[in-house]
Amino acid sequence: xxxxxxxxxxxxxxxxxxxxxxxxxxxxxxxxxxxxxxxxxxxxxxxxxxxxxxxxxxxxxxxxxxxxxxxxxxxxxxxxxxxxxxxxxxxxxxxxxxxxxxxxxxxxxxxxxxxxxxxxxxxxxxxxxxxxxxxxxxxxxxxxxxxxxxxxxxxxxxxxxxxxxxxxxxxxxxxxxxxxxxxxxxxxxxxxxxxxxxxxxxxxxxxxxxxxxxxxxxxxxxxxxxxxxxxxxxxxxxxxxxxxxxxxxxxxxxxxxxxxxxxxxxxxxxxxxxxxxxxxxxxxxxxxxxxxxxxxxxxxxxxxxxxxxxxx
Numbered sequence: 194x195x196x197x198x199x200x201x202x203x204x205x206x207x208x209x210x211x212x213x214x215x216x217x218x219x220x221x222x223x224x225x226x227x228x229x230x231x232x233x234x235x236x237x238x239x240x241x242x243x244x245x246x247x248x249x250x251x252x253x254x255x256x257x258x259x260x261x262x263x264x265x266x267x268x269x270x271x272x273x274x275x276x277x278x279x280x281x282x283x284x285x286x287x288x289x290x291x292x293x294x295x296x297x298x299x300x301x302x303x304x305x306x307x308x309x310x311x312x313x314x315x316x317x318x319x320x321x322x323x324x325x326x327x328x329x330x331x332x333x334x335x336x337x338x339x340x341x342x343x344x345x346x347x348x349x350x351x352x353x354x355x356x357x358x359x360x361x362x363x364x365x366x367x368x369x370x371x372x373x374x375x376x377x378x379x380x381x382x383x384x385x386x387x388x389x390x391x392x393x394x395x396x397x398x399x400x401x402x403x404x405x406x407x408x409x410x411x412x413x414x415x416x417x418x419x420x421x422x423x424x425x426x427x428x429x430x431x432x433x434x435x436x437x438x439x440x441x442x443x444x445x446x447x448x449x450x451x452x453x454x455x456x457x458x459x460x461x462x463x464x465x466x467x468x469x470x471x472x473x474x475x476x477x478x479x480x481x482x483x484x485x486x487x488x489x490x491x492x493x494x495x496x497x498x499x500x501x502x503x504x505x
Contacts, residue, residue, distance in 0.1 A: 212243070214237050267292065324353070397420060411430065441478055443482070451484050
């Protein structure tokens with residue numbers, strides 16, 4: 194059951210990346226050296242951190258975003274988009290040396306995608322930037338971070354959150370090696386199967402392998418592990434649970450930000466006091482809706498849409 198707290202009172206702090214996404218829909222994703230013509234183009238705001246922040250805001254949380262954009266037109270567009278969703282952007286810094294990040298995305302006819310990112314200002318997010326936001330950490334319930342910004346800034350965020358008594362969700366994407374000193378401060382780790390394999394060396398091809406990978410991550414200090422397995426669902430390990438939670442069925446046209454939407458909605462549900470399994474289902478419902486739409490932030494659903502799919 195959801196908490197009786199009003200969702201607008203749930204405070205989520207997101208530290209992470211933002212970008213402008215350049216999206217081309219094609220019948221199939223081209224191979225190396227190949228040109229595929231006849232695609233459709235559009236652009237939208239994206240970046241894992243910003244995607245998760247927008248999702249959390251639309252799902253009902255009060256959200257503050259910490260990040261960096263370029264001092265350029267794209268940066269203004271990113272900030273305006275965040276403001277449009279009611280997100281506090283007081284700690285979004287305009288960088289004078291690097292441009293706003295840009296992601297180039299091919300979306301195939303089956304909804305799968307191929308992405309290349311020019312990270313720009315995201316790579317200049319610093320521990321000092323995070324430190325200037327320390328006051329909001331004291332008032333937040335959940336910290337949500339990813340790995341498209343420097344690891345030292347991620348670590349600074351996690352340390353501040355742990356000190357403030359916040360619950361920490363780390364979405365370890367894109368995959369990279371992580372020190373145990375960081376993992377020990379993480380309450381909930383949310384890798385997909387590829388990221389789980391990168392962290393553990395275990396090929397995650399089903400629930401049994403996911404359970405084995407989760408146990409290894411627990412041994413490194415993570416309290417709860419949620420391994421997302423796409424259309425198969427999510428394997429949840431921790432707080433007395435070790436099970437595969439099936440996904441909602443959806444006809445996917447673009448899976449680009451499904452993981453980001455899952456994490457943003459998960460953070461909201463946990464900030465409101467929902468149980469772990471209810472929060473996972475809340476995140477899965479949001480993700481299921483998102484894959485039926487094109488684009489990253491444009492695909493993030495409203496709270497009413499999530500609740501309707503859940504049948505609450």
